[in-house]
Amino acid sequence: MQKQNRSSLSKIWKHRYLYLMILPGFLTVLVFCYFPMYGILIAFKNYNAVQGVWGSPWVGLKYFKSFLHDPMAFSVLKNTLLLGLYTLLWSFPAPIILALLFNELKSKRFKRIVQTVSYFPHFISIVIVAGLIQMYVSRDGFINDIVIFFGGEPVSFLLDPKWFRTIFISSGIWQGVGFGAIIYLAAMSGIDTTLYDVAEVDGAGRWKKVLHVTWPSIRPTTVILLIFAMGGILGTDFQKVILLYNPATYSVSDVIGSYVYRQGILGAQYSYTTAIGLFMSVISFIILYISNLVSRKVSETSLF
């Protein structure tokens, strides 16, 4: 026993430099990832800065109950869920379709040019994208020029709740579709090209080849990304919401992230907003878990 102890200690001593190397990263993760997890405790406490996370008095589920009684809660939950669902519906298939279209292009050079251009918006900051949206949809902007050209009345798009989701999601596709296609194109590049020749000999047309050769090659990737997308359905890009929304559109645009930002960071209701955040994380995790379970049963592909 003692001998074993000494040998494992000597192993640790031998690897002392390795532990020192780990240390900076370990401390960074411990402090900036684990300490906030411990800080979630304040969702069950009446947090005040003087007493700190540990010292503040327990209040049980008080803040979860008050969230359910908050008149804004229903609207915020609904907006988050609908924005997530519509994003999933439109933004998830878009890169798959784009990748399939890229794959059908005959000229490799043209394909490369369009691909390179299509990635670019991904690297533009969200502030610039929101600024562009604001400029193009304003009353004297490009979109209204088109509306007027066709004899319509100019619309204040960003002040009109009807248009918020359309603007949010279409600009999201503009920014993400090219970059999103990369991963599917990578999966397609692994296809053995003789499969296409074999399919052609069997009399398959182009559509049949897509269906029986190309699609099966990207199906596992699609399933994995779909599970992630399901898990992220409540994780709307609230940074973009914060840049684009205003009180006139709160009825559709205010989501969990933006509400937590307003009430928490600006309004200093720390315990309350931590409770909201925790509530959403738990639901997100349950959705992720269920999607994973369904996927394992149906398609035999799963994350964990």
Added chain:
Amino acid sequence: MRKATLGSRTFDAINILIMLFILVVVLYPILNIIATSFSSSRFVSMGSVTLWPQGFNLRAYEGIFKDHFIYTGYLNSILYALASTFIMLLFTSLFAYPLTVPGFAGKKFLTIFLMITMFFSGGMIPTYLLIRNLHMLDTLWVMIIPGAVGAYNVFLFRTFFMNIPSELKDAAHIDGANEVGVLFRIILPLSKPLLATFALFGIVGSWNSWFEALIYLQSQDKYPLQMILRNYLFTLDTNAIQGRVGAGNVAVNAPGTTLDPKSVRMAVIVITMFPIMIIYPFFQKYFTQGMFVGSIKG
């Protein structure tokens, strides 16, 4: 090769039209921003500027460079991007290498320790309170340290390091190098493509981030460029912009000499986008391969 059917050729034609549409939809706004920033106010307010500057002039740029916060924003953004990327590469390499050493005790614990952070996090408010309690609010450090080590990056680095032939490490050990020496003299020089890819991703990510600055910074002179841009685009009105860029003194009646706030805003967008446009051609070569570094099994 069979002769293409009519349906197949129609599809090709439509597909090419879709691709041309994508080119226009992506390139038009970008070229329009640049053109507007160089155009004179007469054409900008008429809305006639499309892809090429009309009434070419540099007044918008002369104007924004009178704003002190454009300089501080630029310098801060450069500082935050370089420092946070350097720390990220250093800490991530240091964390990933020991995980590849055979017989290193604690590998399993550290892997789980990192993996948990991929699925759980404290969220916005507990993180904010932590930063506040550490007295990091409104300091440079909050823009550099908190996001330095991501589990995903460590795992990608580990996989890459594992693929380096162990004979090279053994040879270095025989020559008397310790583990730190092996990492810095053998592993990292052989990992240049990996480091280049992540450096570019790190720099672009930091350059484009603004929300951390919004919640953690208060003094305007610590703001990164994205926050200055946000103010120009969303919070400053026409008068405030003209005050900022010193256009108030310009004779308002002389046609073509006033500064349209739209040109000013577009000029700030252009200088914010400029570094990304410069590194994009280099970057673009790396990132497709970089994304899949981790999928190569060791």
